[in-house]
Amino acid sequence: MATSCMQRPTLQSDSSELNRFIEKLMAKIFCFYDEQSLIDVTFKVSNPTALVPAHRLILAAASPYFENLFSGDQDKNLVIEINDIDSDIFERLITFCYTGQTLVTVNNVGAMLKAAILLQLDNAITSCVDYLMAHINEYTVQGAYTLERETQCEYLKLKIIEFGTQNFMEISQSLEFLNFDVQKLQRILESDNLNITREEDAYDAIKRWFNYDVPARQEQLPLLIACLRLTQFDVDFLLTHIQPLPGCEILAYKALSWISKPEARTKINMRFTGARGIKALSWIRKHEARTNINLRFTGPRGVCAANCGEKTLLALCSMTNLNLLQYNKAEDKWQEYTSIKCDHICYRAILKDDNLLFIGGIKSGARPDIVRSWNIRKKTWKNLPAMKQARESHCVVELNGKIYAIGGREGKKVLSSVERYTTSDGWEPVKRLIVERYSGSAVTLNGKIYIMGGSSDDSDLKSVECYNPDSNTWTSCANMIECHISPGAAAHNGHIYVLGHYYAEGSSIVERYDPQGNTWSKICSLEVCGGFIACISLDNKLWAIGGKSTSADTSCVSVYDERNDRWRQMCSIPESIIRSCYVVPVDLLTSKE
Incomplete structure (x- = not known):
């Protein structure tokens, strides 16, 4: 029987002796488990049926689930049936109670996490979630979101929010994103670390989410718009994009009021002249006190393009002796990165x-x-x-x-x-x-x-x-309107764009596919001759790199202006054959090995 004079060991600055004692003790305990010696509980587990022996003291110390299970039961030959955990998963988690380690795989991580939650093994939960996030490409992002909904695991929810914040541009294009609940999306959008290159990226993502189910999301929209750094938009954007959104009028006008400082006052006053301006100001005075939607963020996000992994373009050119050209956005020019022998x-x-x-x-x-x-x-x-x-x-x-x-x-x-x-x-x-x-x-x-x-x-x-x-x-799926041979193609803002025909002359037809309606439509053509055209989405813009210039031995570079359905010419790329183009982090091209 334990006595009151028994004390816990105190770690001193030199704890090597205590560490050796603990290691020796744990090795002996696991030896007892491995040899099934001094066993005082056996679990009968299904699927397939198996008997898993253990020591109550170890399990109770590892989990409050087992501590409560064994409380008051003095049966020396205790047998407990477990019906809601597969035998292989259960045995792995029992082993975890002894060693702090277990074999987690892409195939079993979901079942392991669910069982660890049931058995209240916090460290095993952490191990499962950390493994899942480290292998999320193999497990799939959609699978991770489904598992989070099924388990309601707070640690997994936190890690998914972190993942969504860091990979927002990719996640926001997925079908899973359109089914996010408003609380999850709100937590991502309000983060100072949201990995976007400009605030319009977050606005565009909200609009895609909102348009997916407008009737059900009208009341939730202002909550998400309030997560934007509205004062980073200019006056035109606030009036033409934010103010018309249902329930967002006050947010737009509060942002306008906030940025109404001496150097901006003239422009803002001009926007509020006439009957429309008088009506808007009157509306604000009448309703501002009653609204509970506030302008939450008045400064820029903590992470910007300069420090959150700014992206640029890397073009693969020529046929055999390949040239890699990188795009300098600040100077709107292409420069050589390296060449590859192929x-x-x-x-x-x-x-x-x-x-x-x-x-x-x-x-x-x-x-x-x-x-x-x-x-x-x-x-x-x-x-x-x-x-x-x-x-x-x-x-x-x-x-x-x-x-x-x-x-x-x-x-x-x-x-x-x-x-x-x-x-x-x-x-x-x-x-x-x-x-x-x-x-x-x-x-x-x-x-x-x-x-x-x-x-x-x-x-x-x-x-x-x-x-x-x-x-x-x-x-x-629905056929395209025209035939396209070796075209450029890209997914952009929830649509698919197909550009050009290798043998075309004079102009290259561009088509856009709406996956929800399963329909194709033509948009403004590219005024270029035939050739390879690479199509890519960067900074929420659709880029077309390639197509022969009629005036020089170079390839054209164009950016699509969706609002006006036209292509804006950028600096041409000094290569006549564009094989492909990629979006890459700038630091990938500047880092030293």
Whole structure:
């Protein structure tokens, strides 16, 4: 029996002796567990049925769940049935009680987290969540959000908010984002660390969320608009974008009042002249005291483009001796980053983390299945596992951390095969295309892959297909209005844009796809000759890089003005062949290894 003189050990500055004692003690305890010695409780667990022996003292010390379970029960041969946790998961968590460690995998992390919550194992909960967030590309972002809803785990909720804050531009384009509840979105938007390059990015995301279900979200909209740094907008933006939103009039006028300092007063007063201005000021005086929606943030966010990972463009140019050109936004000019020696043509390249992956292509007349990775920082090559199918003129995209190689050709054979690459499993085949094709383009949007256009044998295609990775199925979508061969394509603000036709002359047709309505429409054409056009979304703008200039041996660079349906010309890029273009962090191109 313990006596009152028993004391807890006190850690001194030199605690090596105590540490050795604890290590020896824990090693002996785990030895008892491993040998099933001095066991005083056995759990009978289902699915599949198994007996899991343990020591009550250890489990009670590890979890209040077990402490309450054993309280007052002196049965020396206690057997307890566990029916709501699979035996493998339960045994792993019992082991955790002894060692503080357990084997968590992408396949079992969801079940492990649910069981750890049930058993009140706080450290195991933390381990599961940390593992999930470290492997979120393999587990999928959508899966993480679903798990958070199912478990209501506060630590997971916190980590997801942090992830959404840091990866806001990508998350805000997903289908899952449109189903966020207002509290989750509010916590992300009010963060000073929201990773955006300009405040308009957050506004555009709110509008997409609001437009997804306008009737149900009208009352919630002002709560989200109040999370914006409204005083960072100019007067025109406040009056034309914020003030017309339902319930947001006071927020707009409060922001206008706040920025009404001497140097801005003239402009603001001009905006309030006439009947409309008098009516607005009268409305403010009448209703301002009654509203509980306040101007919450009057300063800029703590994170801005200069310190939160500003993005720029990196263009892959020419055919074999490749040039990498980076875009300098401040000076609106392109400058050389480096050159790459490459002995392939008709490959496809994709950005994966800090690497450019060159997949397939033609080498010395053969069509290999080779896959190579070129590290942007170190400027070094590395071989990756070869594809199952040799292919060229195919499409490559990344979805949920997995690389897909789609269609293409092998010799004269047009392919419908599709394969997927992960670091853990290598290349594996997935469902084939409905229509075999090469020289098309593919993008990802709302957790799905869309492939458009290209050719099949001797016919050019208008057809579009959509791949759902959850069901491993391709479905047909509405045809494009025109055929597009080797077009540029990008997902931008919830739509898909397809630009150009390699053989076009005079102008390049641009089409936009609405996935909700399954409809295509034409927008303003690019006034360029044929050639490769890379399409990319950067800073909430749609960029078209490529297409031959009629006046010089350069390629055009254009930015789409959606409000006025026109293309604005930027500084041309000094290369005639643009293979592809990527959005990369500026510090990736400036860091030293």
